[in-house]
Amino acid sequence: MSRSDFFKIAWVLVILAPLIIVQAGVGYSPDWLDQRIAGVPLTVCATGIWFVVMMVLAWRFAAGATAKAKAAAKEVL
Amino acid sequence: MISASIGYFFATILVTLGITVWAARRNTGRASFYAAEGKITGTQNGFAIAGDYMSAGTVLGIVGLYSLIGVDVSLYFIAPMGGLCLGLALLVSPLRRLGRFTLGDVVQARLNDSRMRLVLGACTITISLINLVAQMVGAGGLISIVFGLPFNLAVVVVGTLMTIYVVFGGMLAATWVQIIKATILVGAVLVLSALCVSRAGGLGALYAHADSLQPAGKKLFDFGTLHLGLFSSISLAIGSVAGMMSMPHLLIRFFTVPNEAEARRSSLVGTLLIGCTMGLVFLIVSPAGLAYVAGDPSYRDASGAIAGGSNMITLHLARAMGGEVLFGVMSAVAFSTILAVVAGLTISISSATSHDLFVALRKNKPLSERGELNVFRIAAFLTSAAAVGLAVVFQHENLTFLIVMGSSVAASTTFPLLMLAIYWRGLTAQGAIAAGVVGLVSSVGLIVLSPAFWVKVLGFAEPVFPSDYPALVSMPLAFAAAWLVSQATASRTLVASSAA
Numbered sequence: 001m002s003r004s005d006f007f008k009i010a011w012v013l014v015i016l017a018p019l020i021i022v023q024a025g026v027g028y029s030p031d032w033l034d035q036r037i038a039g040v041p042l043t044v045c046a047t048g049i050w051f052v053v054m055m056v057l058a059w060r061f062a063a064g065a066t067a068k069a070k071a072a073a074k075e076v077l
Numbered sequence: 078m079i080s081a082s083i084g085y086f087f088a089t090i091l092v093t094l095g096i097t098v099w100a101a102r103r104n105t106g107r108a109s110f111y112a113a114e115g116k117i118t119g120t121q122n123g124f125a126i127a128g129d130y131m132s133a134g135t136v137l138g139i140v141g142l143y144s145l146i147g148v149d150v151s152l153y154f155i156a157p158m159g160g161l162c163l164g165l166a167l168l169v170s171p172l173r174r175l176g177r178f179t180l181g182d183v184v185q186a187r188l189n190d191s192r193m194r195l196v197l198g199a200c201t202i203t204i205s206l207i208n209l210v211a212q213m214v215g216a217g218g219l220i221s222i223v224f225g226l227p228f229n230l231a232v233v234v235v236g237t238l239m240t241i242y243v244v245f246g247g248m249l250a251a252t253w254v255q256i257i258k259a260t261i262l263v264g265a266v267l268v269l270s271a272l273c274v275s276r277a278g279g280l281g282a283l284y285a286h287a288d289s290l291q292p293a294g295k296k297l298f299d300f301g302t303l304h305l306g307l308f309s310s311i312s313l314a315i316g317s318v319a320g321m322m323s324m325p326h327l328l329i330r331f332f333t334v335p336n337e338a339e340a341r342r343s344s345l346v347g348t349l350l351i352g353c354t355m356g357l358v359f360l361i362v363s364p365a366g367l368a369y370v371a372g373d374p375s376y377r378d379a380s381g382a383i384a385g386g387s388n389m390i391t392l393h394l395a396r397a398m399g400g401e402v403l404f405g406v407m408s409a410v411a412f413s414t415i416l417a418v419v420a421g422l423t424i425s426i427s428s429a430t431s432h433d434l435f436v437a438l439r440k441n442k443p444l445s446e447r448g449e450l451n452v453f454r455i456a457a458f459l460t461s462a463a464a465v466g467l468a469v470v471f472q473h474e475n476l477t478f479l480i481v482m483g484s485s486v487a488a489s490t491t492f493p494l495l496m497l498a499i500y501w502r503g504l505t506a507q508g509a510i511a512a513g514v515v516g517l518v519s520s521v522g523l524i525v526l527s528p529a530f531w532v533k534v535l536g537f538a539e540p541v542f543p544s545d546y547p548a549l550v551s552m553p554l555a556f557a558a559a560w561l562v563s564q565a566t567a568s569r570t571l572v573a574s575s576a577a
Binding site for chain 1: 148149151152154155156158159161162163165166167169170279280281282284285298299300301302303304305306307309310311314318337338341342344345348349352353355356359360364500
């Protein structure tokens, strides 16, 4: 497993960490998360952002894996 | 409700059986039945992966759960997406490179020990059977409510259909049923979401309406109302990430594409589809369910509960937004979802039985291709019978508990086995066997000792293990067992291979 693979694991865990903490119990989430933006709860907006970040991460990981495979194929040639 | 859905019900059966007949004519041998001959494209497989993940339990169950615990359901969505991302980065390419039909192929390719097939086969069957029972329990409940059939008859109908799909159509039929179902599901969720926002007059108005109907003291849009505690929260997240990376019925889908590049493409397409669809379910469909169904007394029965149970909220919402047409389409989607997912799980169990367990038990006497396919078909039949029987026994069990149980077992067995086999050269066959056994025993054991089983099922006053989510303990135990036993047996393995 390369160093970049460890970074990928760390990225996912770092992104998930705040969600894990705020879901642990009532006292774990900061007060400002109770606000609303244009009527939509900030907790819902934050969750929406988590969805988008995960999809972007998947796209980045796929691009990285493809580039790595192409480089490996070039080396073989 | 019954008359509106009956046409869609039979249309779904006819279409899926038509696909099975088409696939049966194309199936030529083992490669067709196990892996659709590797001829599925990356995009098609992405739809099939998304379909496998977005089961009836996920889509209908999560909307129901949202009405009880609110935004706290987000961990059940987002942690598995983290697993999909890491799976794409770390597992998909080596898995496609090393494997042919089953996960046993992958570990056997690395360790060259037939006992590995036995361990992987046992783990795959345990995980897939737990998931299959969960799907069957959900299916029986849903069909009995929508179509007015008794629960036992409903699971027999599902069991019979899934046996026909798998025995005659194999992976090709299961994949195309899954692709069509995923396409209709994504479309139905899009239409339902648009109708909900349009009816409310905007997203902010939708949340304001949902908020105004919440019972006093219930804050469904605040985090932490589930009171998980830090240990359970971390364990649930880690178990969901690792479990998602190592679910056998999802991983064997990567053997249906021609090469590693297509496998990566399918993983990306699947992740994006899941993210977009589940994002809409979370952001729009679930709060709309609160606003237009859970908060409306006309959808409640005499006892004050949602008519048909909280899993029916999505279907009630479809009727409220799109009338009988959208209700019928959503019912058909729910039914086809059940059929497609149980077929995929049955293939996972049957191929692990015929290609891993049976081959390992016969040691150096491989079966002919025809013989192996006969074992595959018999295993499919027995799996269906077992799933029907277990679904009847566990029909009152909590679905989320069963699904989390499957995920925890996968995180503690197939996850360490695959990661170590692919990434750690020091792993010995004995170390891998130890990891599989310790992971399986500890995860299942801790689930039995958890509050959800020890207290709620067995009726004891206090749980022995304080959390319903054991992955944070059982997964490190499996890794530790692999490391310790591999260290202890490394020199012996080296001597044996030198002597050979």
